[in-house]
Amino acid sequence: MTSPGSGFERFGKTRKAEGGLRARSERGAIGESWWSQRFLATLESFALGGRLTRGKAYARKGQVLSLDIAPGVVSAVVQGSREQPYQLTISLAVVSDWTFVTEAISSQALLSAQLLAGEMPPSLEGVFTKAGVPLFPRSVGDLIMQCSCPDFAVPCKHIAATFYLLAEAFDNDPFQLLLWRGRSRSDLLSHLETPEALVDEPVPNVFEDVKVPQLKDMLDRYWVMPVPLPDRPPTVDTEPDLLLRQLPTPSPALGGPSLVAKLRPLYTTFASDTDS
Helix, strand or coil, X not given: XXXXXXXXXXXXXXXXXXXXXXXXXXXXXXXXXXXXXXXXXXHHHHHHHHHHHHHHHHHHHCCEEXXXXXXXXXXXEECCCCCCCEEEEEEEXXXXXXXHHHHHHHCCHXXXXXXXXXXXXXXXXXXXXXXXXXXXXXXXXXXXXXXXXXXXXXXXXHHHHHXXXXXXXXXXXXXXXXXXXXXXXXXXXXXXXXXXXXXXCCCCCCXXXXXXXXXXXXXXXXXXXXXXXXXXXXXXXXXXXXXXXXXCCCCHHHCCHHHHHHHHHHHHHHHHHHHC
16 A cells, blocks of 8 residues: 555545446345355455455445456556545465366366356365465465555555455456466366367377278268157256356456346346246
């Protein structure tokens, strides 16, 4: 944080922000998924509960103008009581070596399948813990929080508001949490879909000695009536929003994470109409 200053920010009237990010939760707790709730609970365990609460109203009023998640750092712009919005960053060291994590995930078929489907099972946290690189911060010292406001408290309400919006961003896309820890969705999934052991293995040409018949010798078999498929219902059930969870987060120009939240109930409605 910057120098304490006069304390004007704490007692001045907050300027209304236009077009800011607004938390979906209008009252009560923020965070729907186990990982976002775990993230906020971890912060509260650092004795930040009271300070975090100061930013909840900011998050719900839409004072956070922008939020960007990159490996190791979250950047945000928050409108406070002064004309110029505050710039802030929340830094967390990235995982330096993903080898153990990736190998552990690849060795568990169910865990790999869940991640490929866009899900984040609770067992993933245990994988990170065994690798010696916990998924969530272990102490407040793991976080470097900086804000251009004059408030001397850490975190200030601008950083606290960002934490709540960050939790909802994790709700919309769990891979944003992994991105903060240093691995993008595409990089992680590419390692799961293409294990290194298979990449270096040459593929044998099993058709090298197969004799391909000429068309003139098989004209009498060129067209046959197709075998009818059995009339039976599908045997694999999927969640209505599976496609949404597999797609990357929309760009801010398309609505960002909030677009996914708006589309999810529509997919559920379409699925129920189809079933009926």
